[in-house]
Every structure is written in structure tokens, then in C-alpha cells.
Amino acid sequence: MNPSIQQLRVFIAVAHSRSLAEASERVHLSQPAISIALRKLEENVGGALFARTSRQLVLTPEGDAFLPVAVRLLNDWNEAFEDLNDQFSKQRGKVTIAALPTLAAGLFPQVIRLFHEAYPRINLSLHDVLAEQINQMVREGRADLGLSVPPGDADDLTFEPVLEDSYVAVCPCGHPLLAQPAVAWGQLAAYPFIGINRLSSSRQDIDRIMQSVGERLDILCDARQIATVGRMVAAGLGISVLPSLSFRQIATDGIAHRPLVEPTIRRELGMILSRRHPPSAAASALCQLIRDHE
């Protein structure tokens, strides 16, 4: 009662070759199979697509008018499913990532390179934004994947830890704090401090910890870019605290770092996914690569 894709393929092959025998080779079917498929199709549409003369087939006017429609139908069909298949076989696709600047610059270059080698035709789009925006983008489906600190109370987001980072004190060379193997958080209050963006997750961590040890930073100024913090410290304006991953990015002559202790803070970093928006195949592949990376 219902025409099938296969019947459409048969019709097109027969119409183009005007012969069942030749069509059977194109479609990789036996000649009788072609004959029957064509007959079934004609029963389905309620009339003859071909006029059977003695030894050859001729398209009826209806068949002739239907042929281009059938070709378009089949092409659209194939194209649609090839597209879909490409996406699932990760030969095509797009992944949008929202990552903390620290991770965007720190973890990303290596991961991106590996991913691009594995799936060269998948497009990667990276947004380096702050933690709250990351949560929002993942929540709204504007990003497939977030790379950030745990999202806290958001029950529509999942967090999967990937690596742990720690905070380090960053000082200009020759600074007294560098004489120690490690620096206690409480000691930071004694020096001018170069802060990073108050909205950033690390800054909020830092403020919270200082509060918990009962001290207050002597903040000289805040910078939005980590590199700026590095240069200001190198210039001797003050000291700072950075996640060690961030420090690695700006490590240059003139500054040095010491681990921060009392308390020793582990900063958990990982992947954020939405519960409401399932990950695409490409995004899942990237997640798996990130998991396997460490």
C-alpha cells in the first residue's frame, strides 16, 4: 500500500536505462526483483509508470512527469541521511565550548590539536568567558560543553572533574616571600596586591579564603587579563595569586611563584554539561578525549 525508497530507486534506474536488465545491474538486484518492485510501485500509485511494449519499456506521461520528482526525492533523501551519518561518524559537526580563560589558554591548545587531528572536519568554537556565563551558556544550549569550576547549586548541570589545580603566590624576583618554600595565605596581606577581575571564579575563591583566615588583601589594583597581572608583578608593583595553570601561561623572567598553604586549596576543574540538552556526538567525542587526556 505504501511506496518504498527501494521502489523509487528501481523506478529511477529503469527510467534511465529503459530496460529492466540494465537497471538490475545498477541497483544490484535480480531482474525479477526489478520487475516486481516496479509492479508494486505501480500498484501503490494506482497506475502505470511504464507502457510495456513487446520488448521495451516506455515511460507513460505520468511516469515521465514523475521521474524528475522521483530523482529529487531520492537525492534529498540520500543527502539528508548522509549528512546525519556524517555528524554521527564525526566527519562533520560543530562543538561550541565555553571555558574559563585559564583553561582556554592552558588546557586547550593541546586538546584542540588532538581533537582536530582525530576529527579534522569538526568545527570547534571556543568562548573564553567567566564561570557564571559558562553555566548560562551550557544551560541554554548555546555551548555544548563548559570547562570550568563546579557550577554549584545548578541542578540542571552536571560536573565531571578532570583535573585539580592549586593556587600559587606570584612575586617579583627577589621578593622576601620567595625565600620560603611555601607561602601561607595569611602572609599575603602584608604586601600590595595585584588582583584579577572580581567576577572571576579564582578571585572569588581568593577573597573567600582570605576571609576564612581572617586577613584582608592590600589591593593595589585589579586587572582583567592575567598577562597584565604578570607584567605588573614583574614591574614590582606588588604580588598576586593565580591558579598554577594560569601562572604557567605568563611565566616570564622577573616573576616567580611559591605554592600557597594554610590552607592548601585544591581547585577542582572539569567539564560541565547540561542535563536538559544531551550532548552531540561530536561533543561526546571531545569529552571522551578530554577524559582520556589526563
Place this chain on the structure above:
Amino acid sequence: MNPSIQQLRVFIAVAHSRSLAEASERVHLSQPAISIALRKLEENVGGALFARTSRQLVLTPEGDAFLPVAVRLLNDWNEAFEDLNDQFSKQRGKVTIAALPTLAAGLFPQVIRLFHEAYPRINLSLHDVLAEQINQMVREGRADLGLSVPPGDADDLTFEPVLEDSYVAVCPCGHPLLAQPAVAWGQLAAYPFIGINRLSSSRQDIDRIMQSVGERLDILCDARQIATVGRMVAAGLGISVLPSLSFRQIATDGIAHRPLVEPTIRRELGMILSRRHPPSAAASALCQLIRDHE
């Protein structure tokens, strides 16, 4: 290995209702059938279209992107086959007829009315042209059907007789020939003659017959329109010969007719079809109606 139309239907129904149970009602299938069809489709395309959470289904990004494509695919599919079905069920279509002017005006009005009553949505297009042009139009597929005299030596045309006509002598009232019950061809030569277009099949018939009886018409003039012939005869300019079908069309006061004998000619009229171009369903229906008409 190959997705099916039914699987596409299921996918769309599930995507729109976000529930297998509800989709099963739309598609008129059992719930397990929906579940399996969806799973098969996902196997076919190589990835998940839905993310199965505890009790509800959520489209994956791939499924979400595919949904509008699937809808378009299915709509195109349905539309194409509905069109085709309409053509075969004669609910739509077009028939182009090439007919001799005699038949176009004589046979046609009744047949057209019957056909249009039976198949109101089929478009009829009529070309009243001469016999040679009819043959050419049918041969080239520009007309589905010819209504004419037998096409002679054309082996790519078929002729099916429908009715026979005879020739009549047409005279103004009071003309001496009207005194007889029938007129012999040989008697025509004695009076001024109003001819019809030399290229028309009836004229060629007439000339041939006159030659065979060894007489020559005294041709006053030729007219292209049969109505013109009628008026000229009525005006007393001369007599004429017309197929009786044609005479009926122009029968008015002032002219009368008598059958032509010696020889008694039967003019065969019928349908011309192409051997190379099979008739459309609509054209076949018209042919059948014409056959049944007499």
C-alpha cells in the same frame, strides 16, 4: 541498513509528542513498534536521535537538527505521491486533443460535457487543426489524442474508428438538384462550386472522388471556414459538398442538402494515438468515453 519512510514517520511523531505512547496513537502503531522503529532508525543513521532519560525523551542536537529536514522529506514524499495518485485516479490531469474542425465542433461539445462531468478537475485543451497537423501533433506528443480521418501510411500512429460520416451536396433552397432524393457526384460539375480549404481532408476527398468519376468542379471560390461556405451557398452563389456532420453545424434557412451517391462514400472518423507515446490515464479515460459514446 536503510532507513524507511515509516521510520521517518515514527521519528517525526515522537519528536513532536516527545512521548512514545502519544506517538503510537498518531501513527496507529503499538508502543513497542514505535520503540523498535526508532531504535532501528538510530541504528541506520549511526547515532542517537533522542536521549533517553528516565521517563521522557529529549532530542539530541543531531535529532533536533534533523527534525525539520525529516518533516520536509516526508511532506515532499507525500505530496509527490498524492499528485501521482491524483493523476491516475483522474482527479487531476490534462488532455490535449487535436481534432478536425468538423469533429471539434460536431462531436466535441457533447463529449466534452460528459467528460467534464465525469472528471471535473481534468483540464481539456482542444486544437482544431487540419489532418496533417493532427498527425504531427500526436506523433510528437504535443497532443495526447487526435480526432481525425485515418492517418494513412504512418506506422507510428494507430487509428481506431469511432463513427462514419457521409458527404452531402449543399444547395440553396429551390436549387434544381434538390428535386432529386439523392445527388450523384457527377452532377456537381454542372454548377458553380463553393470549395473549402484545399488542404482540408474533406476537400482532398472531394477532389479525389470527382477525379474518379471523370468530372471537374466549377470552382467559384474557396473558403476556410465552413460557416462561410454555408452563407455563400445560401446567397445563391453556388453549391458545395460537406461532410454531413459539418452541414449540421451550419444548417440554417436558405440551404438544404441531399445525400451524394455514385459512388456512396463513407468517411471514416476516429481516434489517432501514438505508438511511441503511451496515453496518459486521463487520455485513456477520454478515449474510453468516446468509444462508449456511440
Place this chain on the structure above:
DNA sequence: CACACTTACGATATTCGTAAGGATT
């Protein structure tokens, strides 16, 4: 008789519905 399409028939695959089995609210 060779060629091209059709029919016949048995084997395989797909699809469906009923019934039973989880899992979640």
C-alpha cells in the same frame, strides 16, 4: 534460438502486536 520481461516458489528479513519485564514517580 536468443533476448527481455513475467510468473512461480521457497528462503530470508522486516515489521507488527501481544505479553512480560524494568525503572521511575
Place this chain on the structure above:
DNA sequence: AATCCTTACGAATATCGTAAGTGTG
């Protein structure tokens, strides 16, 4: 307990290939 999805299984259907049949050049 109720709801929803999944799995299991037997039946109906569809599709295919081999083989035999039909008709034309």
C-alpha cells in the same frame, strides 16, 4: 500502584534469488 519505555516471541508481510514461462525478432 501507575505510567512509560524496553525486551521477548510468534505471526503476518515483504522482498529477494533461482528457475521456469511467455512472447517477440
